[in-house]
Amino acid sequence: MSHHARHVATAATVDETPRRAIRAENLTKTYGAGSTAVHALEDVTFEIPRGELVVMLGPSGSGKTTMLNVIGALDAPTGGSLEVMGTSLSDLDEDERTRYRLSTIGFVFQFFNLVPTLTALENVELLAELTGDHAHRRARQALAQVGLGDRVDHFPGQLSGGEQQRVSIARALVKDVPLLLCDEPTGALDIDTGKHILRVLRDTTDRGHTVLLVTHNSEIARMADRVLRLLDGRLVTDEPNATPLAPEALQW
Numbered sequence: 001m002s003h004h005a006r007h008v009a010t011a012a013t014v015d016e017t018p019r020r021a022i023r024a025e026n027l028t029k030t031y032g033a034g035s036t037a038v039h040a041l042e043d044v045t046f047e048i049p050r051g052e053l054v055v056m057l058g059p060s061g062s063g064k065t066t067m068l069n070v071i072g073a074l075d076a077p078t079g080g081s082l083e084v085m086g087t088s089l090s091d092l093d094e095d096e097r098t099r100y101r102l103s104t105i106g107f108v109f110q111f112f113n114l115v116p117t118l119t120a121l122e123n124v125e126l127l128a129e130l131t132g133d134h135a136h137r138r139a140r141q142a143l144a145q146v147g148l149g150d151r152v153d154h155f156p157g158q159l160s161g162g163e164q165q166r167v168s169i170a171r172a173l174v175k176d177v178p179l180l181l182c183d184e185p186t187g188a189l190d191i192d193t194g195k196h197i198l199r200v201l202r203d204t205t206d207r208g209h210t211v212l213l214v215t216h217n218s219e220i221a222r223m224a225d226r227v228l229r230l231l232d233g234r235l236v237t238d239e240p241n242a243t244p245l246a247p248e249a250l251q252w
């Protein structure tokens, strides 16, 4: 009997933890205090399984960027709890938060945030070096993975917007992190370039990464495995999408 109970407990530990990428429970973020307080996130609870491409929709000011900053440990929540890839963020000290960011999270931003004086390869290497592992080879691999193997020596100013965004995805992927947090990644791109970027992101989930993409563009939700909607800091929808479209089929 006790043997059986132990067996079940072990199986649960092995089975459930790897399947969950993010668990937020009653997550709250308030900026300021008193009459000027802004409730950017209010009592938000959700779970994201590993390997899914999840789109979080919401209008400007609904709390999307705040959510990514809190999940990425760039900002601390005011209340509630957050577990990411098996790590409970409130348990981490400052050094552990830094290590968590480097080993777990890749960020992709609307305006790429590349260093203009470094080549594509150097921009990606910059991040790879922080983890020490064969930075040069891995940076080349990551750039090849996003289809930029022949542009590694170009500077950001010599690349199109879509190519710059692919460099920024390579920069996020070079650390081989399990979770990509993407803040309006197609917001600065035309539709065809945007769809190319969404294809690159979909391919990363096909290789087992988890992608959380926040946007105000509801069309992008049609390619998601799961759609969350934020309104004034509150989660108003959380539903799986049974028939995700290929990025190429989207229109906006």
Ligand SMILES: Nc1ncnc2c1ncn2[C@@H]1O[C@H](COP(=O)(O)OP(=O)(O)O)[C@@H](O)[C@H]1O
Binding pocket: 031, 032, 038, 039, 040, 058, 059, 060, 061, 062, 063, 064, 065, 066, 067
């Ligand atoms: N550092 C900050 N200080 C005060 N208020 C902030 C700060 N960052 C965001 N906010 C406010 O929090 C709310 C959510 O903002 P944000 O997360 O940026 O929304 P979104 O990314 O959906 O546009 C907004 O009302 C915004 O003005």
Ligand SMILES: [Mg+2]
Binding pocket: 064, 065, 066, 183
């Ligand atoms: Mg934002």
